[in-house]
Amino acid sequence: MRTDDTVQAYSLEGAVLVTPRKTLKKALRISGRKIEALGKPNPAHFSFKDSYVFPALINVHDHLRGDYLPKVGPPPGTFYVRCHDWEKDLRAAKLVAVERAKISEKDCYLLGAYKNLFAGAATVNDHFLHSVNDQYIPFLPIRVVSRYTLHHEPTSYSLPWGEGIEIEHQRARNLDLPFIIHMEEGMDAEYQRGLDLVEELDCLDDHNVHVHCVGYSDLDIAKTKKAGAHVVWCPNSNIFMYNLTCKIRKILAAGINVSLGTDSTATGSLNLLEELRFARRTYRKLYGEEISARLLTDMVTENAAAALRVSRDIGSLEEGKLADAVVLARKDDDPYESLVKTNIEDIELLVLEGDPIFGRKEHEEIFALRGQKYATVKLRGREMLVKGDPAGLMRRVREAVGFKKVLDFIPLDL
Template sequence: MEYSLTKATVVLNSTHILHQPIAIKGKRIAAVGKVEGIPIDLQNECIVYPALINIHDHLRGDYLPRVGPPEGTFYLNWSEWDKDLKTSRVFQERANISLMDSYLLGAYKNLFSGVCTVNDHFPHEFNEPFLDKLPIRVIREYALAHECSSFDLKWGDGIVTEHRRALKRGHPFITHLEEGFDEESQQGIEILLETGSLDEHAVLIHCIGFSDEDIRRVRKAGAHVVWCPASNMFMFNVTCKIRKILRAGVNVSIGTDSTHTGSINLLEELRYARSLYRTMYGEDLPARTLFEMVTQNPAKALRREDSIGTLEIGKWADILVVKQIEEDPFETLLKMNLEDIELLVLAGIPILGSDRCIALFQKKEKDYTSIALKGCKRTVIGDPMALLQRVREKVGYPKVLDYMPLQG
């Protein structure tokens, strides 16, 4: 399919913003400044962004409500949460839903918030059966460890082997790190250094226990940090030294973690991050910086800069179109809600859209359904309403999932 988005503000990346058409042909961006194929007139009311990237999620865990420490207390490390989760009522309830449907819930959580690409932090053998059946892109190209401590969940083939594999294949090596305060949890960087695994392939999630020296070593190594502020504050009432990490020049991305601890979606996580930063430091974290943390920064950390994260001719046409709220496009992103999404495109294929873009949803080869999303009519790939009904049947009551506000 060939089409163009016209009469809109186009955010190519955090420093280049145009008011020109953008043309899509097949899976890729074909031209900027030219109209080709079907024109979609956005009537000077919309902003076109690169689709968002959620660098840290656990799709199977995108169920609600959250599971956390007893009121007024916080955890020492993630393992206490893991025990609480596995003995919780919500965990029992979740077990009624098939793994495939759990994965679909996680995928739609992301899709409805403008995300086209996700990293699902689970071993390949666990998520592989589901990835082809999801409405968004969940990356397969990664090596991993669950965490770096003697009590971690032993995912993958061990830090040394997984990291070597990442180097050989040009993939990221992704791990939770220093998610807690006991002595061992604070040794994450030492373990990575001892195993020769701290380099530009390393993508380090949480990093709550980092010392100033750790930050310096991460910067020097060219490793990447993933900030999950809502999850950290919910579990530990503290997060990483984000201002020092940013000032050191480390490449930082924002991830949601699962909804069992994090925000309900990436848009809420962005707002939470900004508000927490203001509380912690008494200053603003610019919307432009936050935009980078869910587009070009995670593309770099995932070693996908050549295909996603910005709008460029030849890259994947992963596109998010939002109704303009503020004059500044980055402030619009920080204010937008699910119903403000006019169009979401994954590698050229429209996967969510309003009637303004309905001409793109006529093709017969994809299965689309019509939904009411917070009272607004949308066309979406797949059948999330049937998914929600299946979940309700399995759990035996009309379950509400805040990231999927569908009526019907």
């Protein structure tokens, strides 16, 4: 059996490390599952030129089983008022009821996991029932957070996820977990009472992770800040469904910890890299000013780790943390601007707990050094190595649906 002691230590050198407070031209030394040091390279070192090393990205909000295309949305020229209206359309959609239903649930989960992996996200929260995702998480190529409590949404239309707001929130308090809930994803009176309802149940504190918040009033923002609760911004999903998003400038100005989430591709971005750019464009369009690339970077690294209560382990490149890192080709002299400009084909290497899980063929030695099983795939004309077998997954999907299905978040040349 493999243990930390038997796994070969190595270092990534030559790239600029993007740490929480500064950038460093040092080697990232990896030993076992952890970052051993930021310093001089180990004997087994691998060079990267014109690259940045970031902490591997974290997607705080997704529904892996729902990652499918095309999107399901409101009738042309209209927008929803409540999330519940979308739920009804989703269930009625032939795409879901007939086509996607032919694909096994495990393969649906794998599609969602690869959507994140191919975009440099090594950690994701699947906002869905433990009784469903627990059985698939061990087979997925990335880290899917399994320690969380949840509720669907604080309205009478809520789906039966979890054991109810009070029990789930109490469990979060007892076990130091995040309590993740769609919050005010709608503009009618009931949806806009969501935060008040949670507050009246005495279930509003810093365990709360509120996704969407499109119905938030200024008072809701003040209460969220006072409680130390977290907000997850999913601009692409919001604008697709409602033609608006939350009052993000006020939420940020209040000092609330904000992360970025994709939601599923049924309504949101193709992946987290696209969501970063969509967030930037949305902010510019709404306010006529720029949101900083540094802040957007925090939203998919440190802020995300804080919301999920895993900052001790991931979210930044620091000695002693888990070695989750992504090496990206340099697209700009400013590292944060460079991240926002990153496309899938700019990913050099993605590392999860010291093991490479996705990377260019040139870095094959790192995969071999760690004894990592991998497949060779062609992605937008480049040979890449990847954990698991996404090409086999797409073959199974095509066999199941009976035609050459294309999913743009699985950008393999097949």
